[in-house]
Amino acid sequence: xxxxxxFQNELSKLIMSSRLVPNADLHSxxxxxxxxxxxxxxxxxxxxxxxxxxxxRKEWAVVPRxxxxxxxxxxxxxxxxxxxxxxxxxxxxxxxxSDLTVTVGAGTRFHELQSNLAKGGHWLPIDPPLGxxxxxxxxxxxxxxxxLSFGYGTVRDYLLGLRVVGPDGTVTKNGGRVVKNxxxxxxxxxxxxxxxxxxxxxxxxxxxMPLPKCDKTIFVNFDRWQTxxxxxxxxSLSSYNGQxxxxxxxxxxxxxxxxxxxxxxxxxxxxxxxxFKLLTSSVTNPPRIITEKQAMDVWDEIQNFxxxxxxxxxxxxxxxxxxxxxxxxxVIKDMFDYCAQNRHPIEIIASPARGVFKCKLKxxxxxxxxxxxxxxxxxxxxxxxxxxxxxxxxxxxNIDVWGDPGLGIQLMRRLKExxxxxxxxxxxxxVEGI
Amino acid sequence: MLHKCKFIKQSxxxxxxxxxQEWVLNTHKLINELEGIVGKSSVIHHPDDLLVFAxxxxxxxxxxxxxxxxxxxxxxxxxxxxxxxxNIPVTPRGAxxxxxxxxxxxxxxxxxxxxxxxxxxEIDPENRTALVEPGVVNxxxxxxxxxxxxxxxxxxxxxxxxxxxxNVAENSGGPHCLKYGVTTNHVLALEVVLEDGSVLWLxxxxxxxxxxxxxxxxxxxxxMLGVFTKAIVSLLPSPESVRTLLAxxxxxxxxxxxxxxxxxxxxxxxxxxxxxxxxxxAVEKAMNFGYPKDAGAILLIEVDGLxxxxxxxxxxxxEMCYDSxxxxxxxxxxxxxxxxxxxGRKGALGALGALAPNYYLVDxxxxxxxxxxxxxxxxxxxxxxxxxxxxxLHAGDGNLHPLIVFDERQKGKKEQAMEAGxxxxxxxxxxxxxxxxxxxxxxEKKDFMPLVFNxxxxxxxxxxxxxFAPTGLLNPGKMFPDGSSCADFRQINITGTAGLGSxx
Ligand SMILES: Cc1cc2nc3c(=O)[nH]c(=O)nc-3n(C[C@H](O)[C@H](O)[C@H](O)COP(=O)(O)OP(=O)(O)OC[C@H]3O[C@@H](n4cnc5c(N)ncnc54)[C@H](O)[C@@H]3O)c2cc1C
Numbered sequence: 001x002x003x004x005x006x007f008q009n010e011l012s013k014l015i016m017s018s019r020l021v022p023n024a025d026l027h028s029x030x031x032x033x034x035x036x037x038x039x040x041x042x043x044x045x046x047x048x049x050x051x052x053x054x055x056x057r058k059e060w061a062v063v064p065r066x067x068x069x070x071x072x073x074x075x076x077x078x079x080x081x082x083x084x085x086x087x088x089x090x091x092x093x094x095x096x097x098s099d100l101t102v103t104v105g106a107g108t109r110f111h112e113l114q115s116n117l118a119k120g121g122h123w124l125p126i127d128p129p130l131g132x133x134x135x136x137x138x139x140x141x142x143x144x145x146x147x148l149s150f151g152y153g154t155v156r157d158y159l160l161g162l163r164v165v166g167p168d169g170t171v172t173k174n175g176g177r178v179v180k181n182x183x184x185x186x187x188x189x190x191x192x193x194x195x196x197x198x199x200x201x202x203x204x205x206x207x208x209m210p211l212p213k214c215d216k217t218i219f220v221n222f223d224r225w226q227t228x229x230x231x232x233x234x235x236s237l238s239s240y241n242g243q244x245x246x247x248x249x250x251x252x253x254x255x256x257x258x259x260x261x262x263x264x265x266x267x268x269x270x271x272x273x274x275x276f277k278l279l280t281s282s283v284t285n286p287p288r289i290i291t292e293k294q295a296m297d298v299w300d301e302i303q304n305f306x307x308x309x310x311x312x313x314x315x316x317x318x319x320x321x322x323x324x325x326x327x328x329x330x331v332i333k334d335m336f337d338y339c340a341q342n343r344h345p346i347e348i349i350a351s352p353a354r355g356v357f358k359c360k361l362k363x364x365x366x367x368x369x370x371x372x373x374x375x376x377x378x379x380x381x382x383x384x385x386x387x388x389x390x391x392x393x394x395x396x397x398n399i400d401v402w403g404d405p406g407l408g409i410q411l412m413r414r415l416k417e418x419x420x421x422x423x424x425x426x427x428x429x430x431v432e433g434i
Numbered sequence: 435m436l437h438k439c440k441f442i443k444q445s446x447x448x449x450x451x452x453x454x455q456e457w458v459l460n461t462h463k464l465i466n467e468l469e470g471i472v473g474k475s476s477v478i479h480h481p482d483d484l485l486v487f488a489x490x491x492x493x494x495x496x497x498x499x500x501x502x503x504x505x506x507x508x509x510x511x512x513x514x515x516x517x518x519x520x521n522i523p524v525t526p527r528g529a530x531x532x533x534x535x536x537x538x539x540x541x542x543x544x545x546x547x548x549x550x551x552x553x554x555x556e557i558d559p560e561n562r563t564a565l566v567e568p569g570v571v572n573x574x575x576x577x578x579x580x581x582x583x584x585x586x587x588x589x590x591x592x593x594x595x596x597x598x599x600x601n602v603a604e605n606s607g608g609p610h611c612l613k614y615g616v617t618t619n620h621v622l623a624l625e626v627v628l629e630d631g632s633v634l635w636l637x638x639x640x641x642x643x644x645x646x647x648x649x650x651x652x653x654x655x656x657x658m659l660g661v662f663t664k665a666i667v668s669l670l671p672s673p674e675s676v677r678t679l680l681a682x683x684x685x686x687x688x689x690x691x692x693x694x695x696x697x698x699x700x701x702x703x704x705x706x707x708x709x710x711x712x713x714x715x716a717v718e719k720a721m722n723f724g725y726p727k728d729a730g731a732i733l734l735i736e737v738d739g740l741x742x743x744x745x746x747x748x749x750x751x752x753e754m755c756y757d758s759x760x761x762x763x764x765x766x767x768x769x770x771x772x773x774x775x776x777x778g779r780k781g782a783l784g785a786l787g788a789l790a791p792n793y794y795l796v797d798x799x800x801x802x803x804x805x806x807x808x809x810x811x812x813x814x815x816x817x818x819x820x821x822x823x824x825x826x827l828h829a830g831d832g833n834l835h836p837l838i839v840f841d842e843r844q845k846g847k848k849e850q851a852m853e854a855g856x857x858x859x860x861x862x863x864x865x866x867x868x869x870x871x872x873x874x875x876x877x878e879k880k881d882f883m884p885l886v887f888n889x890x891x892x893x894x895x896x897x898x899x900x901x902f903a904p905t906g907l908l909n910p911g912k913m914f915p916d917g918s919s920c921a922d923f924r925q926i927n928i929t930g931t932a933g934l935g936s937x938x
Binding site: 096097098099100101121145153154156157166170171172173174176177178179180181182183184185186187188189190192193194198209210211213234237238241263264266267269270271320322323324325326354355356383385387402403405406407408409411412414415418419431 | 558559560561562563604605607611615616618619634635636637638639640641642643644645646647648650651653654655659671694697698700701702739740741742743746747799800801802803828831832833866867868869870871872873874875879883886887890891892894895897898899900901902913
């Protein structure tokens with residue numbers, strides 16, 4: 001493939017020009033600075049399928065795209081010929097309240113799905129960063145999760161079936177639209193968090209949940225890092241009965257704790273009362289319930305931590321760290337001390353019950369590689385991992401954002417070779433260069 | 435010759451062929467080598483002893499050359515390495531309670547029983563996880579975890595006998611998975627031995643490590659992708675309070691309506707189980723609970739959680755049952771009384787067994803809203819074939835288990851039962867459902883796969899198989915259609931397999 005023009009000529013034989021994004025706009029579709037040779041927004045599965053079949057033959061490097069918000073996840077691509085969008089596809093939402101299931105096109109925005117479900121008294125209880133504006137396909141492919149995943153699990157727990165188009169244009173389905181299903185191997189899970197390296201998700205069947213009638217948040221102010229926090233964290237997994245438990249550690253070292261309770265009136269009231277009792281006896285500052293508006297803002301802030309105010313020209317780095325819940329206090333402490341020693345300003349939101357926390361670091365792009373190495377060493381001691389969720393493109397060049405995917409890497413490579421033998425999807429963006 | 439063939443279609447290979455001298459010599463050698471790995475007392479090879487291992491819950495048979503009982507991952511790895519070097523099929527086996535033939539050594543070879551790897555290695559109450567060997571019996575894990583106020587959520591009705599390894603391989607469900615999900619929602623990491631003997635850990639005690647979700651693909655893989663030698667599973671806190679309700683209705687429609695009402699109200703009970711008239715009559719005859727004679731359906735609903743929310747939910751559910759026309763409602767909160775309410779449901783399989791010498795238990799799933807329609811069609815099938823069909827179902831999930839009762843001594847009845855079963859599966863698929871909700875494909879339903887999946891869908895599954903287990907020696911002949919129907923019936927003595935108190 002040579003120049004964008006020749007490339008586009010070739011494309012125009014395949015697909016109507018109205019599906020092509022004008023050249024002048026290509027820049028705004030770049031992936032980590034890589035400007036694609038063309039951007040196509042197919043309007044039908046057939047168009048998409050035929051386009052891919054050709055891409056496969058010609059070995060064009062294809063980047064699937066939903067809303068585009070999370071294209072900055074992963075390593076920078078080694079090559080981008082074609083960006084293929086899913087939002088132009090006809091999107092339908094087929095919702096069956098009495099079955100608690102919904103079938104939704106991958107290009108559908110999450111907020112659209114939620115408002116549809118709300119009409120029937122349901123929701124998909126997930127809250128990934130920038131969730132509302134992203135597409136279902138993108139949410140599945142990136143598997144970024146939010147605070148509610150403690151109480152409700154992740155999108156993995158709601159996915160019943162998928163239709164996917166493979167690199168050669170073949171459309172396949174797996175799973176189904178019933179809540180219990182063991183018909184054949186479960187391939188659906190392989191696409192979750194796979195960043196579109198195995199196929200482009202076309203449609204998902206999901207299980208939905210009843211909307212909770214009541215939503216309350218308890219707030220505890222810890223002032224500084226103190227022993228009460230350790231207790232708070234240890235109790236978070238088992239004792240509060242909340243759907244989300246989070247800590248925000250500000251750049252000034254102030255620590256705030258939040259517990260969110262969702263459910264029926266009586267259930268929330270009982271759980272809040274119990275948590276109050278527990279907290280009053282274990283932390284110095286008295287816990288209190290915050291207003292609906294305050295709660296909404298704070299959960300928004302936590303959900304979108306690092307993403308809400310992310311600017312490509314800024315120098316924020318967001319690192320996500322996972323380890324077992326009982327170890328998280330020690331790991332946070334180590335990170336904190338390291339950053340203090342090296343004068344790196346750090347903000348943290350931690351979900352002790354999920355065993356995950358995210359750090360926002362500023363001004364470390366020049367030393368990103370060594371910082372990440374140190375983070376990985378520390379977490380590895382506790383059996384954990386560290387992923388660079390967001391970082392300036394320049395800084396990404398010197399690191400592998402994913403880190404060690406564990407012993408399964410050979411199988412992962414083999415799987416990629418089987419499902420995308422010409423390696424056209426998202427070249428180099430995934431773990432270990434997959 | 436046995437070990438030269440990759441796929442041997444005949445079951446009962448030892449007896450259906452006159453063994454050649456070469457075969458006998460090779461078997462002898464193989465057994466010596468296996469004994470060298472696991473010890474003499476851990477290999478079974480005498481034809482009489484092998485008979486027991488020719489079955490699982492699906493009375494199709496396939497006799498292995500030998501059954502081995504490894505006690506460590508290392509031994510599993512060595513057995514697989516040996517089998518791989520000789521081209522010998524290996525069938526992993528847990529308790530053998532599977533209902534689709536997954537643990538049957540269909541192609542002969544080695545049966546790899548994991549039942550002697552049955553230690554609960556660690557319960558970590560802080561992180562609410564357990565590290566277990568695959569042979570741990572499902573209920574034993576919950577019993578052990580209860581010391582910490584925790585339990586393992588997936589509760590197949592065979593939980594007194596079935597193993598965690600089998601649960602993982604079948605992605606088993608249970609009556610209580612309506613609220614808590616099936617096995618796949620509770621498995622965090624697996625130690626797996628691949629067919630070439632290599633050992634690896636996949637997943638983590640917490641989800642989120644980057645990379646493909648290989649654990650997700652291994653759960654439900656029916657022993658065809660690898661042998662699980664350890665698992666890290668998540669445990670849930672035992673609920674503060676549990677309440678159970680039993681409601682009697684004059685017909686299935688009314689009971690189904692009640693189910694729909696509960697779902698529409700926004701409550702998610704832990705279980706919603708239903709029995710139809712035939713089942714009720716059989717249970718009543720066997721156990722004398724005093725169910726009304728004209729009862730057309732019984733609904734069992736269970737809720738759990740904090741005391742206040744449970745009381746609240748139960749009140750609403752009672753009202754909804756009466757609103758839907760329930761003739762009688764009983765409920766209980768004490769464990770002893772709750773057990774009483776469950777007893778009829780749990781004894782249903784045994785009670786139905788008294789109706790005729792044989793039955794064929796079908797597992798199908800439909801969207802819950804189609805349940806009434808589908809049950810109607812199932813009863814039409816029964817009429818058409820002149821076969822009684824009893825229904826015991828996980829109504830909340832739309833998972834039905836029609837049980838076709840017949841007497842195989844009557845000519846043609848068995849074939850008719852099989853045909854009726856196939857029709858029922860088709861009805862489920864046509865209603866937007868699928869072949870199996872929890873029992874797996876195995877031998878039983880492999881030829882039905884094309885009802886749901888086209889060639890391309892299946893070929894993608896094959897690619898997953900090629901990724902993990904390219905030689906095809908691991909549990910061969912399962913899941914994928916090969917043109918011959920392997921669906922089979924089973925004898926009533928199935929309860930012997932599942933142990934005391936088994937129920938569907
Ligand atoms: C009375 C009765 C009631 C039942 N109720 C339910 C129910 O409510 N819900 C439900 O889902 N099922 C139910 N079942 C089916 C069965 O009990 C489950 O499928 C169970 O999980 C099988 O476990 P097992 O240890 O008996 O496995 P087996 O039957 O021995 O094996 C099942 C499959 O798992 C594979 N396997 C076993 N161990 C391993 C391992 N360590 N590594 C890799 N593969 C392995 C085997 O090769 C086979 O394919 C019921 C069965 C009976 C007889």
